[in-house]
Amino acid sequence: MSGHSKWATTKHKKAAIDAKRGKLFAKLIKNIEVAARTGGGDPTGNPTLYDAIQKAKKSSVPNNNIDNAVKRGSGATAGGADWETITYEGYAPGGVAILIECLTDNRNRAAAEVRTALTRNGGQLGDPGSVAYVFDRKGVVVVPKGDKSEDDILEIVLDAGADEVNDLGESFEIISEATDFVAVRKAVQDAGIDYDSAEASWVPNLQVPLDLEGAKKMIRVIEALEDSDDVQDVFANGDIPDDVLAQLDAED
Numbered sequence: 001m002s003g004h005s006k007w008a009t010t011k012h013k014k015a016a017i018d019a020k021r022g023k024l025f026a027k028l029i030k031n032i033e034v035a036a037r038t039g040g041g042d043p044t045g046n047p048t049l050y051d052a053i054q055k056a057k058k059s060s061v062p063n064n065n066i067d068n069a070v071k072r073g074s075g076a077t078a079g080g081a082d083w084e085t086i087t088y089e090g091y092a093p094g095g096v097a098i099l100i101e102c103l104t105d106n107r108n109r110a111a112a113e114v115r116t117a118l119t120r121n122g123g124q125l126g127d128p129g130s131v132a133y134v135f136d137r138k139g140v141v142v143v144p145k146g147d148k149s150e151d152d153i154l155e156i157v158l159d160a161g162a163d164e165v166n167d168l169g170e171s172f173e174i175i176s177e178a179t180d181f182v183a184v185r186k187a188v189q190d191a192g193i194d195y196d197s198a199e200a201s202w203v204p205n206l207q208v209p210l211d212l213e214g215a216k217k218m219i220r221v222i223e224a225l226e227d228s229d230d231v232q233d234v235f236a237n238g239d240i241p242d243d244v245l246a247q248l249d250a251e252d
Helices: 003-015 021-039 047-058 063-074 107-119 150-160 178-190 212-226 242-251
Strands: 084-092 096-104 135-144 162-167 171-177 197-204 231-236
Touching (some): 021 047, 021 063, 021 096, 084 107, 084 212, 096 212, 107 212, 107 231, 135 178, 150 162, 150 171, 162 178, 171 178, 178 197, 197 231, 212 231
Antiparallel strands (some): 096 231, 135 171, 135 197, 162 171
């Protein structure tokens, strides 16, 4: 898969230990609340809630915080906010397409923060539909390599609906249709493999290759967007080649 995917995976691993841990925790808790409100507070019958809880646990969110979020979302206790999901579209410098998923209780604030993050970093907000066609909704499960080969993983997940397995260096990325995502994740678990991450995601079907400067500009935009409490996820179609990724790592 692309260097961008490798960069995103590396970034995901660092997320739980970076200086913004509190901000990350708040976003994961918000996800749990919304999932519980939408599909009920029992994770065994609510796959979206199950995955939101697992994502929070893998980022070291305390169990007490998780339990309280489920109770607020399901109505078992008071205090849950009225979260609204909004998706914005825009561009980073160099024509990189950006999809921004927000979960907010203030639509005007979210729109202002997204616009500011983009424009201050050389990007711009786009009209609805301007970049959405560049992305497909897919299931993405990332598993550590361990002693498994790419063929081993493919054999485990193929019957569950996986479309492809990509080598990310230290891990494998399993791509499926979003509707097959839960079955693929379950196949991985049934095989006794502890996955690194599992979620429905927006995967680019068209990518823009980036040099070092272009990669830095895209990352700057993404980090500015993610700094907003209202922004849950940011997806971009910039492709960072391996040699550029190595340069970025060397500068960190």
